[in-house]
Amino acid sequence: MQSVLLSRVLVLLWASTAWADVLVQPDFDAKKFSGLWYVVAMASDCKVFLGKKDHLLMSTRAVAAGAGGNLSVHMEFPWGDGCKRVDAGFLKAGAEGHFRVPDLGYxxxxxxxxxxxxxAVVYIYKELEGALSTMVQLYSRTEEASPQALKAFQDFYPTVGLPDDMVVMLPKSGAPAAPAPAHRPRPGQAPRQQVPPHSLSPLCCPVKPIPGALAYPSGAGVSLGPSLSPNLTAFVRGSATPRRHHYRRGH
Structure with missing residues:
Protein backbone atom coordinates (compact mmCIF):
# COMPACT_ATOMS: atom_id res chain seq x y z
CA MET A 1 0.00 0.00 0.00
CA GLN A 2 2.79 2.41 0.90
CA SER A 3 4.60 1.63 -2.35
CA VAL A 4 1.43 2.39 -4.33
CA LEU A 5 0.99 5.71 -2.56
CA LEU A 6 4.65 6.58 -3.09
CA SER A 7 4.38 5.77 -6.79
CA ARG A 8 1.32 7.99 -7.06
CA VAL A 9 3.10 10.88 -5.37
CA LEU A 10 6.13 10.47 -7.65
CA VAL A 11 3.88 10.50 -10.74
CA LEU A 12 2.24 13.74 -9.64
CA LEU A 13 5.57 15.37 -8.78
CA TRP A 14 7.04 14.38 -12.13
CA ALA A 15 3.94 15.57 -13.96
CA SER A 16 3.93 18.98 -12.25
CA THR A 17 7.49 19.51 -13.49
CA ALA A 18 6.61 18.45 -17.04
CA TRP A 19 3.72 20.94 -17.24
CA ALA A 20 5.69 23.92 -15.98
CA ASP A 21 6.95 25.22 -19.33
CA VAL A 22 3.74 24.92 -21.37
CA LEU A 23 2.25 28.36 -21.78
CA VAL A 24 -1.40 29.42 -21.87
CA GLN A 25 -2.96 31.88 -24.29
CA PRO A 26 -2.59 35.34 -22.68
CA ASP A 27 -5.88 36.91 -21.56
CA PHE A 28 -7.82 33.80 -22.55
CA ASP A 29 -11.50 34.61 -23.18
CA ALA A 30 -13.82 31.62 -22.65
CA LYS A 31 -16.76 33.32 -24.37
CA LYS A 32 -14.75 33.98 -27.53
CA PHE A 33 -13.50 30.39 -27.39
CA SER A 34 -17.07 29.03 -27.26
CA GLY A 35 -18.77 27.52 -30.28
CA LEU A 36 -18.04 24.73 -32.72
CA TRP A 37 -14.49 23.50 -33.37
CA TYR A 38 -13.22 20.75 -35.68
CA VAL A 39 -10.27 18.68 -34.48
CA VAL A 40 -8.25 18.60 -37.70
CA ALA A 41 -4.86 17.32 -36.49
CA MET A 42 -3.44 15.52 -33.49
CA ALA A 43 -0.06 14.47 -32.09
CA SER A 44 0.37 12.10 -29.16
CA ASP A 45 2.57 9.46 -27.56
CA CYS A 46 -0.53 7.65 -26.24
CA LYS A 47 -0.35 3.93 -27.12
CA VAL A 48 -4.07 3.77 -27.88
CA PHE A 49 -3.77 6.76 -30.23
CA LEU A 50 -0.68 5.40 -31.96
CA GLY A 51 -2.40 2.09 -32.59
CA LYS A 52 -5.45 3.75 -34.19
CA LYS A 53 -4.19 7.02 -35.66
CA ASP A 54 -4.16 5.77 -39.27
CA HIS A 55 -7.91 5.12 -39.01
CA LEU A 56 -9.06 8.20 -37.12
CA LEU A 57 -11.43 10.74 -38.61
CA MET A 58 -12.15 14.37 -37.92
CA SER A 59 -14.21 14.93 -34.75
CA THR A 60 -15.87 17.98 -33.25
CA ARG A 61 -15.89 19.93 -30.00
CA ALA A 62 -18.83 22.17 -29.14
CA VAL A 63 -17.66 24.48 -26.37
CA ALA A 64 -19.73 26.60 -23.99
CA ALA A 65 -18.34 28.99 -21.37
CA GLY A 66 -19.57 28.27 -17.85
CA ALA A 67 -19.42 29.88 -14.44
CA GLY A 68 -16.08 30.32 -12.72
CA GLY A 69 -14.03 29.99 -15.87
CA ASN A 70 -15.12 26.39 -16.53
CA LEU A 71 -15.99 25.05 -19.96
CA SER A 72 -18.64 22.53 -20.98
CA VAL A 73 -17.46 20.55 -23.97
CA HIS A 74 -19.60 18.27 -26.13
CA MET A 75 -17.45 15.88 -28.20
CA GLU A 76 -18.62 13.86 -31.20
CA PHE A 77 -16.54 11.05 -32.72
CA PRO A 78 -17.29 9.13 -35.94
CA TRP A 79 -17.55 5.54 -34.77
CA GLY A 80 -18.68 2.49 -36.72
CA ASP A 81 -21.98 3.30 -38.42
CA GLY A 82 -22.72 6.46 -36.46
CA CYS A 83 -21.47 8.90 -33.86
CA LYS A 84 -20.40 8.54 -30.27
CA ARG A 85 -20.87 11.49 -27.96
CA VAL A 86 -19.09 12.57 -24.79
CA ASP A 87 -20.02 15.51 -22.56
CA ALA A 88 -17.13 16.74 -20.42
CA GLY A 89 -16.66 19.49 -17.85
CA PHE A 90 -13.33 21.28 -18.24
CA LEU A 91 -12.68 22.66 -14.76
CA LYS A 92 -10.57 25.78 -14.42
CA ALA A 93 -7.19 25.08 -12.82
CA GLY A 94 -5.34 28.30 -12.07
CA ALA A 95 -5.08 30.77 -14.95
CA GLU A 96 -7.79 31.35 -17.53
CA GLY A 97 -7.38 28.80 -20.32
CA HIS A 98 -5.89 26.18 -17.97
CA PHE A 99 -8.15 23.23 -17.10
CA ARG A 100 -8.35 19.70 -15.74
CA VAL A 101 -10.87 16.96 -16.56
CA PRO A 102 -10.67 14.43 -13.69
CA ASP A 103 -13.17 11.91 -15.08
CA LEU A 104 -11.22 11.61 -18.33
CA GLY A 105 -7.87 11.42 -16.57
CA TYR A 106 -6.82 14.78 -18.05
CA ALA A 120 -6.57 26.85 -31.39
CA VAL A 121 -3.67 24.66 -30.27
CA VAL A 122 -4.68 22.59 -27.24
CA TYR A 123 -2.24 20.72 -24.98
CA ILE A 124 -3.49 17.71 -22.97
CA TYR A 125 -1.54 15.75 -20.37
CA LYS A 126 -3.22 12.49 -19.33
CA GLU A 127 -2.86 9.83 -16.67
CA LEU A 128 -4.50 6.44 -16.39
CA GLU A 129 -3.49 3.88 -13.77
CA GLY A 130 -0.15 5.61 -13.34
CA ALA A 131 0.69 5.79 -17.06
CA LEU A 132 1.21 9.25 -18.56
CA SER A 133 0.82 10.54 -22.09
CA THR A 134 0.90 13.85 -23.92
CA MET A 135 -1.43 15.01 -26.68
CA VAL A 136 -1.61 18.15 -28.80
CA GLN A 137 -4.75 18.86 -30.80
CA LEU A 138 -5.31 21.44 -33.53
CA TYR A 139 -8.78 22.97 -33.44
CA SER A 140 -10.18 24.78 -36.47
CA ARG A 141 -13.43 26.68 -36.98
CA THR A 142 -13.66 25.07 -40.42
CA GLU A 143 -12.76 21.67 -41.82
CA GLU A 144 -9.79 23.22 -43.63
CA ALA A 145 -7.07 24.48 -41.31
CA SER A 146 -5.42 27.75 -42.29
CA PRO A 147 -1.66 28.01 -42.94
CA GLN A 148 -1.38 30.05 -39.73
CA ALA A 149 -3.08 27.24 -37.79
CA LEU A 150 -0.84 24.54 -39.24
CA LYS A 151 2.28 26.57 -38.50
CA ALA A 152 1.22 27.13 -34.87
CA PHE A 153 0.56 23.38 -34.46
CA GLN A 154 3.84 22.35 -36.11
CA ASP A 155 5.84 24.85 -34.09
CA PHE A 156 4.38 23.63 -30.80
CA TYR A 157 4.18 19.83 -30.75
CA PRO A 158 7.95 19.23 -31.01
CA THR A 159 8.50 21.40 -27.94
CA VAL A 160 6.67 18.84 -25.79
CA GLY A 161 8.69 15.93 -27.18
CA LEU A 162 6.34 14.67 -29.91
CA PRO A 163 8.07 13.68 -33.19
CA ASP A 164 6.48 13.80 -36.63
CA ASP A 165 5.69 10.08 -36.69
CA MET A 166 3.25 10.65 -33.82
CA VAL A 167 1.22 13.18 -35.86
CA VAL A 168 -1.90 12.65 -37.95
CA MET A 169 -3.81 15.10 -40.14
CA LEU A 170 -7.42 14.00 -39.79
CA PRO A 171 -9.52 13.61 -42.96
CA LYS A 172 -12.87 15.30 -43.47
CA SER A 173 -15.90 13.59 -44.96
CA GLY A 174 -15.15 11.64 -48.11
CA ALA A 175 -11.79 13.28 -48.78
CA PRO A 176 -8.36 11.63 -48.74
CA ALA A 177 -6.13 12.67 -45.90
CA ALA A 178 -3.48 15.22 -46.79
CA PRO A 179 0.08 14.75 -45.62
CA ALA A 180 1.33 17.10 -42.96
CA PRO A 181 2.76 20.27 -44.58
CA ALA A 182 6.53 20.50 -44.70
CA HIS A 183 7.91 22.07 -41.56
CA ARG A 184 9.89 25.29 -41.91
CA PRO A 185 12.84 25.01 -39.54
CA ARG A 186 14.01 27.90 -37.43
CA PRO A 187 17.49 29.31 -38.16
CA GLY A 188 20.08 26.69 -37.24
CA GLN A 189 17.43 23.94 -36.88
CA ALA A 190 17.62 20.84 -39.08
CA PRO A 191 14.51 20.21 -41.22
CA ARG A 192 12.20 17.44 -40.01
CA GLN A 193 10.94 14.60 -42.17
CA GLN A 194 7.51 15.12 -43.67
CA VAL A 195 4.67 13.08 -42.18
CA PRO A 196 3.34 10.52 -44.69
CA PRO A 197 -0.39 10.43 -45.51
CA HIS A 198 -2.49 7.87 -43.68
CA SER A 199 -5.25 5.56 -44.80
CA LEU A 200 -8.82 6.78 -45.03
CA SER A 201 -12.22 5.48 -44.14
CA PRO A 202 -15.21 7.75 -44.93
CA LEU A 203 -16.50 10.10 -42.29
CA CYS A 204 -19.61 8.46 -40.89
CA CYS A 205 -20.71 11.30 -38.63
CA PRO A 206 -21.57 14.47 -40.59
CA VAL A 207 -20.49 17.53 -38.67
CA LYS A 208 -22.83 20.51 -38.63
CA PRO A 209 -22.46 23.96 -37.09
CA ILE A 210 -24.43 24.23 -33.87
CA PRO A 211 -26.40 27.49 -33.80
CA GLY A 212 -26.51 29.59 -30.65
CA ALA A 213 -25.06 29.01 -27.23
CA LEU A 214 -24.96 25.49 -25.82
CA ALA A 215 -26.80 24.86 -22.58
CA TYR A 216 -24.40 22.42 -20.93
CA PRO A 217 -24.20 22.90 -17.16
CA SER A 218 -21.04 24.65 -16.02
CA GLY A 219 -18.58 22.43 -14.21
CA ALA A 220 -20.45 19.30 -15.26
CA GLY A 221 -18.70 15.99 -15.05
CA VAL A 222 -18.30 13.53 -17.89
CA SER A 223 -21.18 11.48 -19.23
CA LEU A 224 -19.88 8.62 -21.34
CA GLY A 225 -23.31 7.08 -21.78
CA PRO A 226 -24.31 3.42 -21.92
CA SER A 227 -23.74 3.16 -25.69
CA LEU A 228 -20.11 4.23 -25.57
CA SER A 229 -17.93 1.27 -26.44
CA PRO A 230 -14.93 0.24 -24.31
CA ASN A 231 -12.65 0.99 -27.29
CA LEU A 232 -13.80 4.61 -27.53
CA THR A 233 -13.60 4.99 -23.76
CA ALA A 234 -10.01 3.77 -23.95
CA PHE A 235 -9.25 6.24 -26.72
CA VAL A 236 -10.76 9.25 -24.92
CA ARG A 237 -9.17 8.29 -21.60
CA GLY A 238 -6.14 6.68 -23.24
CA SER A 239 -2.81 6.07 -21.59
CA ALA A 240 0.80 5.51 -22.61
CA THR A 241 4.16 4.74 -21.13
CA PRO A 242 5.51 7.79 -19.21
CA ARG A 243 8.12 9.85 -21.00
CA ARG A 244 11.41 10.17 -19.13
CA HIS A 245 12.51 13.55 -20.36
CA HIS A 246 11.50 17.10 -19.58
CA TYR A 247 11.06 19.28 -22.65
CA ARG A 248 11.26 23.03 -22.53
CA ARG A 249 9.47 25.25 -24.94
CA GLY A 250 11.83 27.50 -26.86
CA HIS A 251 11.18 30.96 -28.29
Missing part, protein backbone atom coordinates in the same frame (compact mmCIF):
# COMPACT_ATOMS: atom_id res chain seq x y z
CA UNK A 107 -4.44 16.14 -15.44
CA UNK A 108 -3.66 19.27 -17.43
CA UNK A 109 -5.39 20.90 -20.39
CA UNK A 110 -4.10 24.20 -21.75
CA UNK A 111 -5.23 26.37 -24.63
CA UNK A 112 -1.68 27.12 -25.70
CA UNK A 113 -2.57 29.47 -28.54
CA UNK A 114 -5.75 30.69 -30.25
CA UNK A 115 -7.02 33.55 -32.35
CA UNK A 116 -10.62 32.49 -31.48
CA UNK A 117 -11.87 33.05 -35.04
CA UNK A 118 -9.97 30.33 -36.90
CA UNK A 119 -7.73 28.04 -34.80
Missing amino acids: LDVRVEETDYSSF
